[in-house]
Amino acid sequence: MMRIDSHQHFWRYTPQDYRWISDEMTVLKQNFLPETLTSTLQRHNIQGTVLVQACSCTSETRWLLDIAGKTDFVCAVTGWVDLSSSALQQELDALSHPLLRGFRHQVQDEPSPAQWLADPAINAGIRQLQQQEYVYEILVTHRHLAEAVQFATRHDGHFLVLDHLGKPDLSLGAAYWKKQIAPLAALQHVSCKLSGLLTEPRPAGMSARDLLPYFDAALEVFGPGRLIFGSDWPVCLLAGGDENPWDLCEQATASLSSDEQAAIYGGNACTVYRLQPLPITGND
Structure with a gap:
């Protein structure tokens, strides 16, 4: 079984395209391309990745698909498409690619995430995606998990994946997040990415080790069969050099059986994203 990083990004940085990268995120204001990631994957014994959109435009999706086709370790792409478009099917046809397995929208950045999740046109678009067996990744914060439940309940035709554990409010503790x-x-068609936790705002004095109860809670409610490891590289670099998602997840899963660890690190991603567990030989 391959070890899969289910959540990583590439970009050629421009301020107008990646407006979510704030002035406090200086480390992200540069290009991140396959050659930048290769040594990190090798160091952490990761053979394949899912490449995820970071810009709400189809031109980025086409660029990601082009990179994926030339990069041996990229096994799938989660892109972006205008779900409310009356020409959605034509756009899907234009984007069609063997490695395109899903879509995502940065709902957390919408003026009203709740309104977006309830929008009839968006929901019609999600139904269309699911009919074509595309994964949809839900990107919201803890503020809109209740609306995400309603959204996910309406859309059980194919896999949904919650990014970054739903971005919990770390000041309220793991027990509160578990209830949320x-x-x-x-909902059995919803999986959850073990990703992004290191870069969520923390109360003063909270260390990376203090985040482990969130992993324990995720294991309790989702089970090892619906959790998927993701690094959120290069966004994870915001946590600093001494904290990284690979080591944190290793600590969190150390007590699990080898089969459970294999599911979280590869098997579940292979199922959800229909990945081919083939040996990886290098970059083109």
């Missing part, structure tokens, strides 16, 4: 996330975890 339980209704979403009760």
Whole structure:
């Protein structure tokens, strides 16, 4: 079984395209391309990745698909498309690619995430995606998990994946987050990425080790069969050199059986994204 990083990004940085990268995120204001990631994957024994959109435009999706086709370790792409478009099917046809397995929208950045999740046109678009067996990744914060449950309940035709554990409010503790996330975890078509936690705002004095109870809670409510490891590289670099998602997840899963670890690190991603567990030989 391959070890898969289910959540990584590439970009050629321009301020107008990546407006979510703030002035406090200086380390991200540069190009991140396959050659930048290769040594990190090798160091952490990761053979394949899912490349995820970071810009809400189809031109980025086409660029990501082009890179994926030339990069041996990229096994799938989660792109972006205008879900509310009356020409959605034509856009999907134009984007069609063997490695395109899903879509995502940065709902957390919408003026009203709740309104976006309830929008009839968006929901019609999601139904269309699911009919064509595309994964949809839900990107919201803890503020809109209740609306995400309603959204996910409406869309059970194919896999949904919650990014970054739903971005919990770390000041409220893991037990509170567990209650918040339980209704979403009760939906069997929803999986959850073990990603992004290191870069969520922390109360003063909270260390990376203090984040482990969130992993324990995720294991309790989702089970090892619906958790998927993701690094959120290069965004994870915001946490600093001494903290990284690979080591944190290793600590969190150390007590699990080898089969459970294999599921979280590769098997679940292979199922959700229909990945081919083939040996990786290098970059083109």
